[in-house]
Amino acid sequence: MTDKQGKQAQAEKLLKGAYALKNSKDNARYYRDFAPIYDEQFAEALGYSYPSALAGIYMEQQQPDDNTPVLDVGCGTGLVAEALTSNSKIDGVDLSADMLSIAETKRCYRQLYCHDLTTGPGPLPGDYGGVVSAGTFTHGHLGPDALKDLLVVGRPGALFCIGINAHHFEQADFKKAFAGLLENLAISDYTEVVCDIFTGSSSHVGDQAIVTVFRKM
Numbered sequence: 001m002t003d004k005q006g007k008q009a010q011a012e013k014l015l016k017g018a019y020a021l022k023n024s025k026d027n028a029r030y031y032r033d034f035a036p037i038y039d040e041q042f043a044e045a046l047g048y049s050y051p052s053a054l055a056g057i058y059m060e061q062q063q064p065d066d067n068t069p070v071l072d073v074g075c076g077t078g079l080v081a082e083a084l085t086s087n088s089k090i091d092g093v094d095l096s097a098d099m100l101s102i103a104e105t106k107r108c109y110r111q112l113y114c115h116d117l118t119t120g121p122g123p124l125p126g127d128y129g130g131v132v133s134a135g136t137f138t139h140g141h142l143g144p145d146a147l148k149d150l151l152v153v154g155r156p157g158a159l160f161c162i163g164i165n166a167h168h169f170e171q172a173d174f175k176k177a178f179a180g181l182l183e184n185l186a187i188s189d190y191t192e193v194v195c196d197i198f199t200g201s202s203s204h205v206g207d208q209a210i211v212t213v214f215r216k217m
Protein backbone atom coordinates (compact mmCIF):
# COMPACT_ATOMS: atom_id res chain seq x y z
CA MET A 1 0.00 0.00 0.00
CA THR A 2 1.38 3.45 -0.93
CA ASP A 3 1.52 6.27 1.62
CA LYS A 4 -1.43 7.97 -0.16
CA GLN A 5 -3.55 4.79 -0.08
CA GLY A 6 -2.73 4.34 3.64
CA LYS A 7 -3.88 7.90 4.39
CA GLN A 8 -7.08 7.36 2.37
CA ALA A 9 -7.84 4.11 4.19
CA GLN A 10 -7.38 5.87 7.55
CA ALA A 11 -9.63 8.77 6.43
CA GLU A 12 -12.32 6.32 5.25
CA LYS A 13 -12.24 4.72 8.70
CA LEU A 14 -12.75 8.14 10.31
CA LEU A 15 -15.74 8.81 8.03
CA LYS A 16 -17.28 5.41 8.81
CA GLY A 17 -16.96 6.18 12.53
CA ALA A 18 -18.68 9.56 12.10
CA TYR A 19 -21.61 8.04 10.16
CA ALA A 20 -22.13 5.43 12.90
CA LEU A 21 -22.65 8.00 15.69
CA LYS A 22 -25.94 7.64 17.55
CA ASN A 23 -26.49 10.79 19.60
CA SER A 24 -25.04 14.15 20.65
CA LYS A 25 -22.94 12.63 23.44
CA ASP A 26 -21.34 10.22 20.95
CA ASN A 27 -20.73 13.15 18.58
CA ALA A 28 -18.96 15.28 21.19
CA ARG A 29 -16.73 12.34 22.20
CA TYR A 30 -15.92 11.37 18.59
CA TYR A 31 -15.10 14.89 17.41
CA ARG A 32 -12.88 15.50 20.47
CA ASP A 33 -10.37 13.02 19.02
CA PHE A 34 -11.16 13.90 15.40
CA ALA A 35 -10.63 17.69 15.76
CA PRO A 36 -6.80 17.89 15.70
CA ILE A 37 -6.53 15.62 12.62
CA TYR A 38 -9.74 16.62 10.77
CA ASP A 39 -8.27 19.03 8.21
CA GLU A 40 -5.21 17.02 7.28
CA GLN A 41 -6.06 13.38 7.89
CA PHE A 42 -9.70 13.56 6.78
CA ALA A 43 -10.43 16.57 4.53
CA GLU A 44 -7.14 16.63 2.62
CA ALA A 45 -6.67 12.86 2.48
CA LEU A 46 -10.17 12.19 1.09
CA GLY A 47 -10.45 15.23 -1.17
CA TYR A 48 -13.36 16.65 0.86
CA SER A 49 -14.62 19.33 -1.54
CA TYR A 50 -18.11 19.76 -0.07
CA PRO A 51 -17.43 22.90 2.07
CA SER A 52 -16.07 24.88 -0.88
CA ALA A 53 -18.81 23.58 -3.21
CA LEU A 54 -21.46 24.63 -0.67
CA ALA A 55 -19.86 28.05 -0.21
CA GLY A 56 -19.77 28.48 -3.99
CA ILE A 57 -23.50 27.68 -4.31
CA TYR A 58 -24.30 30.12 -1.49
CA MET A 59 -22.23 32.94 -3.00
CA GLU A 60 -23.94 32.43 -6.38
CA GLN A 61 -27.38 32.78 -4.80
CA GLN A 62 -26.80 35.62 -2.36
CA GLN A 63 -27.93 39.18 -2.91
CA PRO A 64 -25.00 41.37 -1.84
CA ASP A 65 -26.98 43.55 0.58
CA ASP A 66 -29.25 41.15 2.37
CA ASN A 67 -27.20 38.19 3.45
CA THR A 68 -25.24 39.25 6.51
CA PRO A 69 -24.59 38.12 9.14
CA VAL A 70 -24.22 34.45 8.09
CA LEU A 71 -24.51 31.45 10.41
CA ASP A 72 -22.41 28.35 9.63
CA VAL A 73 -24.27 25.39 11.16
CA GLY A 74 -22.04 22.57 12.44
CA CYS A 75 -19.07 24.69 11.45
CA GLY A 76 -16.51 22.15 12.66
CA THR A 77 -12.96 23.36 11.99
CA GLY A 78 -14.16 26.23 9.79
CA LEU A 79 -13.77 24.90 6.26
CA VAL A 80 -17.01 26.50 5.01
CA ALA A 81 -16.14 29.94 6.41
CA GLU A 82 -12.67 29.73 4.86
CA ALA A 83 -14.34 29.26 1.47
CA LEU A 84 -16.98 32.00 1.96
CA THR A 85 -14.70 34.66 0.61
CA SER A 86 -17.43 37.25 -0.03
CA ASN A 87 -18.63 37.39 3.57
CA SER A 88 -17.02 39.06 6.54
CA LYS A 89 -19.61 38.63 9.29
CA ILE A 90 -19.79 34.87 9.83
CA ASP A 91 -20.78 33.15 13.07
CA GLY A 92 -20.36 29.42 13.66
CA VAL A 93 -22.21 26.95 15.85
CA ASP A 94 -21.08 23.45 16.75
CA LEU A 95 -21.56 20.86 19.46
CA SER A 96 -17.84 20.15 19.76
CA ALA A 97 -15.68 22.57 21.73
CA ASP A 98 -12.65 20.81 20.26
CA MET A 99 -13.72 21.42 16.65
CA LEU A 100 -14.51 25.05 17.57
CA SER A 101 -11.06 25.58 19.05
CA ILE A 102 -9.56 24.71 15.63
CA ALA A 103 -12.15 26.94 13.87
CA GLU A 104 -11.07 29.83 16.08
CA THR A 105 -7.51 29.64 14.77
CA LYS A 106 -8.77 30.27 11.21
CA ARG A 107 -9.85 33.82 12.19
CA CYS A 108 -12.85 33.69 9.83
CA TYR A 109 -15.60 33.91 12.45
CA ARG A 110 -17.06 36.91 14.25
CA GLN A 111 -18.45 34.67 17.00
CA LEU A 112 -18.52 30.93 17.76
CA TYR A 113 -21.27 29.20 19.75
CA CYS A 114 -20.81 25.81 21.42
CA HIS A 115 -24.33 24.39 21.31
CA ASP A 116 -26.19 21.12 20.67
CA LEU A 117 -28.66 21.84 17.86
CA THR A 118 -30.84 18.83 18.74
CA THR A 119 -32.01 20.95 21.70
CA GLY A 120 -33.27 23.89 19.59
CA PRO A 121 -31.61 27.18 18.67
CA GLY A 122 -30.46 27.95 22.25
CA PRO A 123 -28.27 31.09 22.45
CA LEU A 124 -28.28 31.84 18.71
CA PRO A 125 -29.61 35.27 17.76
CA GLY A 126 -32.57 35.48 15.38
CA ASP A 127 -31.27 38.03 12.89
CA TYR A 128 -29.17 36.04 10.42
CA GLY A 129 -29.47 37.04 6.76
CA GLY A 130 -27.87 33.78 5.65
CA VAL A 131 -27.62 30.26 7.06
CA VAL A 132 -25.24 27.66 5.56
CA SER A 133 -24.28 24.11 6.41
CA ALA A 134 -22.07 21.33 5.00
CA GLY A 135 -21.50 17.88 6.48
CA THR A 136 -23.77 18.27 9.48
CA PHE A 137 -27.10 17.07 8.08
CA THR A 138 -25.87 13.51 7.60
CA HIS A 139 -26.00 10.00 9.07
CA GLY A 140 -25.58 10.04 12.86
CA HIS A 141 -25.74 13.85 13.05
CA LEU A 142 -28.74 16.17 12.43
CA GLY A 143 -32.15 15.30 10.97
CA PRO A 144 -35.26 17.17 9.76
CA ASP A 145 -36.34 18.29 13.26
CA ALA A 146 -33.17 20.33 13.74
CA LEU A 147 -33.73 21.91 10.34
CA LYS A 148 -37.22 23.09 11.32
CA ASP A 149 -35.87 24.48 14.63
CA LEU A 150 -33.16 26.40 12.79
CA LEU A 151 -35.63 28.48 10.81
CA VAL A 152 -36.06 30.83 13.79
CA VAL A 153 -32.45 32.04 13.56
CA GLY A 154 -33.04 33.68 10.16
CA ARG A 155 -34.81 36.97 9.72
CA PRO A 156 -37.67 37.08 7.15
CA GLY A 157 -36.18 36.68 3.67
CA ALA A 158 -32.98 35.03 4.99
CA LEU A 159 -31.21 32.81 2.45
CA PHE A 160 -30.67 29.22 3.62
CA CYS A 161 -28.21 26.95 1.85
CA ILE A 162 -28.26 23.65 3.71
CA GLY A 163 -26.38 20.63 2.39
CA ILE A 164 -27.85 17.23 3.22
CA ASN A 165 -26.16 13.88 2.51
CA ALA A 166 -28.19 12.38 -0.36
CA HIS A 167 -28.77 8.98 1.35
CA HIS A 168 -29.70 10.71 4.60
CA PHE A 169 -32.11 12.94 2.64
CA GLU A 170 -33.96 9.80 1.50
CA GLN A 171 -33.71 7.78 4.70
CA ALA A 172 -34.81 10.58 7.06
CA ASP A 173 -37.49 11.79 4.61
CA PHE A 174 -36.36 15.40 4.26
CA LYS A 175 -38.69 15.59 1.23
CA LYS A 176 -41.69 15.38 3.57
CA ALA A 177 -40.18 17.96 5.94
CA PHE A 178 -39.66 20.46 3.11
CA ALA A 179 -43.13 19.80 1.67
CA GLY A 180 -44.59 20.66 5.09
CA LEU A 181 -42.54 23.86 5.40
CA LEU A 182 -43.62 24.98 1.91
CA GLU A 183 -47.25 24.13 2.59
CA ASN A 184 -47.20 26.09 5.87
CA LEU A 185 -45.62 29.06 4.07
CA ALA A 186 -42.60 28.88 6.39
CA ILE A 187 -40.19 28.91 3.41
CA SER A 188 -40.26 29.93 -0.27
CA ASP A 189 -38.15 29.75 -3.44
CA TYR A 190 -37.06 26.17 -2.68
CA THR A 191 -34.56 24.57 -5.05
CA GLU A 192 -32.11 21.66 -4.84
CA VAL A 193 -28.57 21.54 -6.22
CA VAL A 194 -26.75 18.20 -6.26
CA CYS A 195 -23.05 18.38 -5.42
CA ASP A 196 -20.17 15.94 -4.93
CA ILE A 197 -18.86 15.52 -1.40
CA PHE A 198 -15.41 14.27 -2.43
CA THR A 199 -13.09 14.59 -5.38
CA GLY A 200 -10.06 12.41 -6.06
CA SER A 201 -9.71 8.66 -6.00
CA SER A 202 -11.08 7.27 -2.73
CA SER A 203 -13.97 4.82 -2.52
CA HIS A 204 -16.20 7.75 -1.48
CA VAL A 205 -15.93 9.56 -4.80
CA GLY A 206 -19.52 9.58 -6.05
CA ASP A 207 -21.02 10.32 -2.61
CA GLN A 208 -23.35 13.26 -3.09
CA ALA A 209 -25.18 15.93 -1.14
CA ILE A 210 -28.43 17.64 -1.94
CA VAL A 211 -27.89 21.32 -1.26
CA THR A 212 -31.29 22.78 -0.41
CA VAL A 213 -31.63 26.48 -1.16
CA PHE A 214 -34.61 28.45 0.12
CA ARG A 215 -35.72 31.65 1.79
CA LYS A 216 -37.43 32.04 5.13
CA MET A 217 -40.87 33.62 4.75
Ligand SMILES: C[S@@+](CC[C@H](N)C(=O)[O-])C[C@H]1O[C@@H](n2cnc3c(N)ncnc32)[C@H](O)[C@@H]1O
Pocket residue numbers: 018024027031050051073074075076077078079080093094095096099115116117118133134135136141142
Ligand atom coordinates in the same frame (compact mmCIF):
# COMPACT_ATOMS: atom_id res chain seq x y z
C1 LIG B 1 -18.53 16.32 9.27
S1 LIG B 1 -18.37 17.66 10.38
C2 LIG B 1 -18.63 19.02 9.26
C3 LIG B 1 -17.87 20.25 9.70
C4 LIG B 1 -17.78 21.35 8.65
N1 LIG B 1 -19.07 21.93 8.36
C5 LIG B 1 -17.13 20.81 7.40
O1 LIG B 1 -17.84 20.66 6.37
O2 LIG B 1 -15.94 20.52 7.45
C6 LIG B 1 -19.90 17.64 11.28
C7 LIG B 1 -19.95 18.65 12.43
O3 LIG B 1 -21.28 18.61 12.99
C8 LIG B 1 -21.15 18.82 14.38
N2 LIG B 1 -22.37 18.33 15.05
C9 LIG B 1 -22.80 17.05 15.12
N3 LIG B 1 -23.94 16.97 15.84
C10 LIG B 1 -24.23 18.24 16.22
C11 LIG B 1 -25.27 18.82 17.01
N4 LIG B 1 -26.21 18.07 17.55
N5 LIG B 1 -25.26 20.17 17.22
C12 LIG B 1 -24.27 20.94 16.68
N6 LIG B 1 -23.26 20.45 15.93
C13 LIG B 1 -23.23 19.12 15.70
C14 LIG B 1 -19.90 18.03 14.75
O4 LIG B 1 -19.37 18.41 15.99
C15 LIG B 1 -18.98 18.33 13.57
O5 LIG B 1 -18.15 19.42 13.81
